[in-house]
Amino acid sequence: MLNAQFDSDNVVKICKRKLKISFRCNKEYNGWYMIGKRRVARITIPKGKKNISPGLYKGMAEDLLLSTSEFDNLMSCPLSGDGYKKIVQKRL
């Protein structure tokens, strides 16, 4: 689990860049991952967390229908946006 390598702003940036998630920013970041016009996954990310705890990291992975190792791959680059889409489509 690579939770120690990232902060919450990293997660937001990667979700925006790879998954094209638009976030609503109130007390926390909330955003939907969409396939076409269909909303399929909803992620909640706390604001300004420099240290991501294991439970928080796992929660964000589950939001995106991923295991923690798949989320590691998403965060550390091997998993692309298209790769993520294929994984999610299998799980819907």
Place this chain on the structure above:
Amino acid sequence: MQRKKLFPKSNETYSFSGALTRAFLLNKFNSSSTFENNDFQHHNNYYLYSIQSATNSDDYCQKLKIKRLDTIVLNKAIEICFQKDEDIYIAKCVDFPIHSYGDNLVEAIDNLRTNIEELIDDLKSSDDFSHKWLDVKATILHYI
């Protein structure tokens, strides 16, 4: 993962008004002190939260019921569970997949209440969701 047991006793229910809730949670949940039955006066018409301690088999994830959101009146309390994970509190709904975080328990619960309201708004705005989220929509409509 460090799990701190927040409720020292099991199978006790506490209900109290919104004005007292914050002080109660802040003062009690972040300390190791035990609950007293007469800590708080009951207000039958103004329950904001009721708190029920966890069962013995689920002692790391304490449970609580939210009876009001900020702008939406609930006709059925939403059960949530929460736990401490290192320096953060995680609050999750039991019946649908939504959770929030906070530096303390009050913040986590407040964030979850806001998050639930935003989710309800999203779910009401469209029917273009995956089957999972359509099921969530059907479930959540029973609460409002």
